[in-house]
Amino acid sequence: xxxxxxxxxxxxxxxxxxxxxxxxxxxxxxxxxxxxxxxxxxxxxxxxxxxxxxxxxxxxxxxxxxxxxxxxxxxxxxxxxxxxxxxxxxxxxxxxxxxxxxxxxxxxxxxxxxxxxxxxxxxxxxxxxxxxxxxxxxxxxxxxxxxxxxxxxxxxxxxxxxxxxxxxxxxxxxxxxxxxxxxxxxxxxxxxxxxxxxxxxxxxxxxxxxxxxxxxxxxxxxxxxxxxxxxxxxxxxxxxxxxxxxxxxxxxxxxxxxxxxxxxxxxxxxxxxxxxxxxxxxxxxxxxxxxxxxxxxxxxxxxxxxxxxx
Amino acid sequence: xxxxxxxxxxxxxxxxxxxxxxxxxxxxxxxxxxxxxxxxxxxxxxxxxxxxxxxxxxxxxxxxxxxxxxxxxxxxxxxxxxxxxxxxxxxxxxxxxxxxxxxxxxxxxxxxxxxxxxxxxxxxxxxxxxxxxxxxxxxxxxxxxxxxxxxxxxxxxxxxxxxxxxxxxxxxxxxxxxxxxxxxxxxxxxxxxxxxxxxxxxxxxxxxxxxxxxxxxxxxxxxxxxxxxxxxxxxxxxxxxxxxxxxxxxxxxxxxxxxxxxxxxxxxxxxxxxxxxxxxxxxxxxxxxxxxxxxxxxxxxxxxxxxxxxxxxxxxxxxxxxxxxxxxxxxxxxxxxxxxxxxxxxxxxxxxxxxxxxxxxxxxxxxxxxxxxxxxxxxxxxxxxxxxxxxxxxxxxxxxxxxxxxxxxxxxxxxxxxxxxxxxxxxxxxxxxxxxxxxxxxxxxxxxxxxxxxxxxxxxxxxxxxxxxxxxxxxxxxxxxxxxxxxxxxxxxxxxxxxxxxxxxxxxxxxxxxxxxxxxxxxxxxxxxxxxxxxxxxxxxxxxxxxxxxxxxxxxxxxxxxxxxxxxxxxxxxxxxxxxxxxxxxxxxxxxxxxxxxxxxxxx
Numbered sequence: 081x082x083x084x085x086x087x088x089x090x091x092x093x094x095x096x097x098x099x100x101x102x103x104x105x106x107x108x109x110x111x112x113x114x115x116x117x118x119x120x121x122x123x124x125x126x127x128x129x130x131x132x133x134x135x136x137x138x139x140x141x142x143x144x145x146x147x148x149x150x151x152x153x154x155x156x157x158x159x160x161x162x163x164x165x166x167x168x169x170x171x172x173x174x175x176x177x178x179x180x181x182x183x184x185x186x187x188x189x190x191x192x193x194x195x196x197x198x199x200x201x202x203x204x205x206x207x208x209x210x211x212x213x214x215x216x217x218x219x220x221x222x223x224x225x226x227x228x229x230x231x232x233x234x235x236x237x238x239x240x241x242x243x244x245x246x247x248x249x250x251x252x253x254x255x256x257x258x259x260x261x262x263x264x265x266x267x268x269x270x271x272x273x274x275x276x277x278x279x280x281x282x283x284x285x286x287x288x289x290x291x292x293x294x295x296x297x298x299x300x301x302x303x304x305x306x307x308x309x310x311x312x313x314x315x316x317x318x319x320x321x322x323x324x325x326x327x328x329x330x331x332x333x334x335x336x337x338x339x340x341x342x343x344x345x346x347x348x349x350x351x352x353x354x355x356x357x358x359x360x361x362x363x364x365x366x367x368x369x370x371x372x373x374x375x376x377x378x379x380x381x382x383x384x385x386x387x388x389x390x
Numbered sequence: 391x392x393x394x395x396x397x398x399x400x401x402x403x404x405x406x407x408x409x410x411x412x413x414x415x416x417x418x419x420x421x422x423x424x425x426x427x428x429x430x431x432x433x434x435x436x437x438x439x440x441x442x443x444x445x446x447x448x449x450x451x452x453x454x455x456x457x458x459x460x461x462x463x464x465x466x467x468x469x470x471x472x473x474x475x476x477x478x479x480x481x482x483x484x485x486x487x488x489x490x491x492x493x494x495x496x497x498x499x500x501x502x503x504x505x506x507x508x509x510x511x512x513x514x515x516x517x518x519x520x521x522x523x524x525x526x527x528x529x530x531x532x533x534x535x536x537x538x539x540x541x542x543x544x545x546x547x548x549x550x551x552x553x554x555x556x557x558x559x560x561x562x563x564x565x566x567x568x569x570x571x572x573x574x575x576x577x578x579x580x581x582x583x584x585x586x587x588x589x590x591x592x593x594x595x596x597x598x599x600x601x602x603x604x605x606x607x608x609x610x611x612x613x614x615x616x617x618x619x620x621x622x623x624x625x626x627x628x629x630x631x632x633x634x635x636x637x638x639x640x641x642x643x644x645x646x647x648x649x650x651x652x653x654x655x656x657x658x659x660x661x662x663x664x665x666x667x668x669x670x671x672x673x674x675x676x677x678x679x680x681x682x683x684x685x686x687x688x689x690x691x692x693x694x695x696x697x698x699x700x701x702x703x704x705x706x707x708x709x710x711x712x713x714x715x716x717x718x719x720x721x722x723x724x725x726x727x728x729x730x731x732x733x734x735x736x737x738x739x740x741x742x743x744x745x746x747x748x749x750x751x752x753x754x755x756x757x758x759x760x761x762x763x764x765x766x767x768x769x770x771x772x773x774x775x776x777x778x779x780x781x782x783x784x785x786x787x788x789x790x791x792x793x794x795x796x797x798x799x800x801x802x803x804x805x806x807x808x809x810x811x812x813x814x815x816x817x818x819x820x821x822x823x824x825x826x827x828x829x830x831x832x833x834x835x836x837x838x839x840x841x842x843x844x845x846x847x848x849x850x851x852x853x854x855x856x857x858x859x860x861x862x863x864x865x866x867x868x869x870x871x872x873x874x875x876x877x878x879x880x881x882x883x884x885x886x887x888x889x890x891x892x893x894x895x896x897x898x899x900x901x902x903x904x905x906x907x908x909x910x911x912x913x914x915x916x917x918x919x920x921x922x923x924x925x926x927x928x929x930x931x932x933x934x935x936x937x938x939x940x941x942x943x944x945x946x947x948x949x950x951x952x953x954x955x956x957x958x959x960x961x962x963x964x965x966x967x968x969x970x971x972x973x974x975x976x977x978x979x980x981x982x983x984x985x986x987x988x989x990x991x992x993x994x
Contacts, residue, residue: 098838102853131834135842146842147854152831153842154683155854156676157706163640163673167680167688168831170664171638175684175831193676196669362664369659378661379803382632385657386796389625390445390617 094127096120101150109295111262111288112142112209118269119149119178119207122276134175136165138185141216142209142288145180159190162197162206169204170359176276177204184214187223187243198252200358201280207272208283209262210245211290212297219293226343229294245285246339246350250332256282257335257351262289263302264309267347274349280357287344301344312338312348417605419472421480422555425497426489428465431548436467437791438552438569443469444620444793445565448607449476451902452791464492469791473608477909478902479790481984487551488514489530498523506601508554510547526600528554537591538584546588553592560606563593619796623761623787627717628653630765631689633797635804636715637663638681639689640674645729646788647693647719654689671699675716679707682714683843685808685830687772691717693785694736695726701744704778706845708748708868711819711826713772713779715765720784720898722980731980732786734898735949737958740780741927747865749872751775752927754782756901758792764924766802775871776826782926784948786982787899812836818850819843822863825871876928881936886912886919889939892992894920896946897959900983904946907988918992926959934967944992946975946983 092098099120106112123133133151137143139158146153156164161179169177186194186208197206213231214220220233224245228237249257256278260268268286275282287298299305315326327350328334335351373381422439424432436452443450452469470480482502488494488509494516501507503522511527518525534547549570556563570589575582597604621629628650631639637658641651654665668674674690681688692700697718707714720736722728740752751771755764761783768779813829815837820826829841839851846854847861855861884893886908896904904920911918921936923929937943945960951974956964960974975991977983 092838101840101842130838130840131832134831150838151840152829152833153840154710155842155844155846156679157702157845160672160676160703163668163676164680164683166666166673167638167640167677167682168684169680170666171681171684171686172832192669193673196673362659366659366662366664370662373660378632379800381660382629382799382803385629386619386799389619389621390796 092130094123094130096124098130099123099150100148102147104148105144106141107290107292109291110141111211111286111290111298112145114262114265115142115180115207115209115268115286115288116145116148118265118272121265121269122272126273126276128176132175134165134168134177135180136161136168136177137180138190139216140182140185140214141211141290142180142182143185159185159188160193161185162190162193162202165204165206166197166200166202166358169202170362173203173359173363178276179204179206181206181208182215183208183210183212183222183224183243183245187245187248191223191243191248194248195252198249198254198281198283201253201255201355203280203357203359204282205272205275205278206281206283207275207286208245209286209288211288211294212242213290213294215290215293244339246345247336249283249285250336250339250351253281253355254283254351255280255353255355256349257285258283258349259285259287259345259347261287261298261301261309261344261347263298263304264347267309267311271349278352280355298344301347307344310346312346312350314349415603415605416608418474418608419470419476420485420559420605420607421468421470421483421502422485422487423466423468423483423497423500424487424489424551425464425466425493426487426548428463430465430489431545432465432467432487432489434573435548435552435555436469438566438573439469439471439555439561440791440793441569441620442561442565443471444618445569446562446607448473448793450620450791450793451476451479464496466493466497471607476902477906478982478985481986487555488516489547490514508551508558524601526597528595528597528600530554533591533595534588537587546584549585549588550592553589554595554597555592556589557593557595557597558601558604560604617796618793620791620793621758622649622789622791623755623758623783624649624719624789625653626758626761627755627765627781627783628657630762631715631769632657632661633762633799633803634687634766634769635806636687636689636765636769637661637806638665638678638686639691640666640668640677640681641689641691642668642671642674642696644693644696646721646785647691647696647717649788650691650717650719671696672703675700675703675714679703679712679714682707682712683828683830685810685832686806687713687715687769689715689717691715691719691781693719693721693729694723694739697736697739697743701739704750705744705746705748707778708744708750709746709845709847710843711776711868712828712843713776715768715772715779715781717781717783719788720782722785722978728980730785732784732899732948732982733978733980734782734784734900734947735958735978736782737897737926737947737949737962740782741962747869749777749868750927751777751779751872751875751925752782753779753924754898754926755787756896756898756922756924757794758787758790759794760901760924761787762794762797766804767924769804771875774825775875776828777871780927782898784899790899809833817841819852820848820850820864820867822850822867825874872928876925876931879925879928879930881930881932882921882923884919884921884936884939887917888919890917890919891941892918893937893940893943894918894946894988894992895923895943895959895963896920897923897926898947900946900948903983903985903988906985907992910985911989923959926962929962929966933963934969937967937969937971941971943969943972944975945972946988946991948977948982950978951976 135153138161510530678690
């Protein structure tokens with residue numbers, strides 16, 4: 081059947097141009113630019129409905145992200161982006177929820193929320209841009225600063241053992257954990273896409289250097305700076321002898337051991353399992369409770385409850 | 391010393407064993423205080439009596455204290471049942487039921503002269519030389535064990551006492567038995583049978599051998615009154631939120647807030663909603679903001695210490711102009727303070743708590759019934775003005791059981807669906823000349839420009855700005871919408887004389903004792919008036935026109951008089967109206983006002 085009416089709201093192709101918002105306020109050369117570029121690439125490739133993409137963040141240089149992506153978004157308070165995103169994710173299964181932030185936001189002030197978001201397996205994708213320094217406040221020690229790194233709050237060098245983000249995420253119960261490097265755009269794009277496709281709490285840890293206060297932080301993994309970018313070889317389950325040596329991403333203990341490699345370690349997917357999300361578990365509860373309600377309206381349910389309290 | 395006595399059963403002042411005349415004495419009002427330990431189930435006796443009163447269309451009010459310890463410890467439950475309007479749980483008891491010696495020792499002082507002490511003679515030895523009271527000793531513990539058999543131990547003596555009270559007060563036994571079956575039969579039919587045996591043996595006890603009189607409540611004046619709803623303040627708040635269309639929320643447990651979240655957690659799935667118990671208070675408020683941002687007005691709540699933790703995020707909601715309901719079931723503070731006692735000392739925190747100028751709305755519930763309606767009003771304001779709204783309740787309202795008329799649910803219930811309609815070109819999340827109404831995620835933006843909500847100062851489109859002019863203009867915008875709200879608020883009604891010497895001003899749970907104080911003083915032929923403020927921030931316009939009709943204004947509230955001699959609301963009213971005749975009556979012993987304390991306070 082043909083019709084002459086064209087829909088005004090016919091889906092418009094989501095281009096990089098449509099996704100571009102404000103000019104980023106990051107310093108020239110900041111690693112976060114390539115994270116933004118990778119994110120655009122994934123959204124262009126996947127053509128999600130524009131209005132259903134949500135970009136959320138806390139506080140920090142990298143947490144400025146929502147201003148630079150033209151989607152629905154919120155720039156929240158320091159450390160609390162995961163609970164904010166949890167509310168959005170639980171109430172609105174139609175949305176694609178992306179959270180962006182840094183190492184201070186994710187591993188320090190928001191560390192407890194990271195644990196509990198992972199434990200509850202909230203369906204969202206969290207990209208943590210780790211520069212191992214507090215850049216926005218101009219060089220203080222971060223929870224991932226290496227021991228000996230001199231900052232304004234550790235003038236003789238950082239003395240506290242840094243957080244190992246991958247190990248923290250494994251023990252917290254995140255169901256997708258991957259690691260990449262801001263200088264490796266192709267790898268990063270692939271990792272963002274895999275994280276996005278994962279049903280559950282997916283975290284991508286990105287080493288994204290601060291050109292201003294810690295430019296050399298991740299050189300050892302950057303081939304252009306004389307380092308080596310070593311990726312994880314995932315098991316192909318092809319029963320070849322070499323496959324026995326490859327990493328089983330569903331093996332929690334193997335992932336933990338892999339995360340223990342000396343810095344800069346390996347890049348790729350450390351861990352991925354399917355476990356019921358809180359989104360699904362809450363929905364199942366709602367369905368079973370509402371099943372017993374026999375299609376009663378909200379008003380009827382409330383009236384019945386009040387009747388019992390007479 | 392009170393100058394007036396509340397209506398009470400007239401009882402003999404001497405033990406009356408063996409008396410044969412058992413003509414029921416008609417009474418209009420009785421205060422029964424049950425004193426025992428928290429594990430004895432005295433709250434459930436109180437609950438049964440309250441529910442019975444509700445079903446008999448009688449007015450009822452209860453008052454409960456529980457120890458802060460997890461199990462055990464002294465506990466009381468006071469229930470006041472009346473055939474007319476019951477405004478407070480009563481200053482003194484007509485009846486005291488003492489389960490233990492310590493219950494007797496600690497509470498005999500609260501028994502009215504001529505009152506009846508009903509005590510467990512297995513545990514209590516009263517001072518019979520004190521001739522002010524009527525002594526009724528019954529071996530409650532051993533009689534319960536005898537009735538139920540060895541394995542029951544002492545469990546069930548609360549229901550035995552309920553049977554005794556049913557005999558003494560000529561309660562409707564069939565209704566009580568139905569309530570017992572409803573309460574216990576749901577889980578376990580055998581348990582209901584056991585409870586009914588305990589009830590029956592209490593009821594069959596030859597109480598006439600130890601108490602001359604039995605009592606009978608006069609029928610209520612309004613014969614057409616329908617059966618009433620009986621619930622506590624925290625339940626009323628939770629169901630008010632549900633009626634208001636609130637379908638999402640998040641919180642962390644803390645006394646006395648917790649039962650609101652327990653109710654919402656269990657009830658919301660029936661309505662397709664979710665309530666999340668979070669890892670901490672910071673996550674709770676942030677998650678509630680996430681729910682609200684998604685287009686579903688949400689609630690978080692806590693008590694004092696938890697509210698302190700939420701303040702940073704509430705500031706964000708104020709700046710980003712997000713609708714949000716924050717419930718504070720107040721307790722004694724500061725810090726861990728008095729977790730199970732009542733205080734109204736978080737008013738200034740609700741109005742001003744947080745850094746920067748962060749306007750928000752503050753409402754306070756005055757009764758259990760009002761807990762239901764205040765939730766509806768909070769949701770209406772939050773949606774219309776896109777703002778955080780505080781609801782202040784307190785520990786006395788939280789556990790107090792009252793009976794009230796069934797609300798018109800059909801007329802009140804709200805539809806909670808988010809508005810995801812496409813937004814026209816040029817949509818601004820923060821228009822300077824209008825009240826913000828956000829486009830939740832999922833709303834297509836016709837011009838392709840998507841909004842980012844922010845805690846940074848911003849322009850009309852939400853872009854961060856460092857412009858001093860914009861900050862000044864946006865500060866005005868956020869303030870003005872609350873001034874607009876103030877203009878639509880009704881003035882509180884003056885209770886008592888329209889003009890005169892003294893106007894009492896109250897807020898929150900002191901509504902009942904303040905009204906009763908007005909009634910008593912006016913019964914003496916003197917003038918007294920009161921207003922009760924529900925809208926505490928913004929205040930309704932025009933309070934000064936009421937104040938002008940009185941020689942002095944006394945603000946009665948449960949907080950400290952502060953460095954300058956004024957409680958928290960008194961301070962705000964003085965700042966607002968520069969009115970030197972505003973005085974303060976404050977109290978901080980962890981208990982609510984007694985009626986006589988208010989009368990004494992204004993007599994000074």
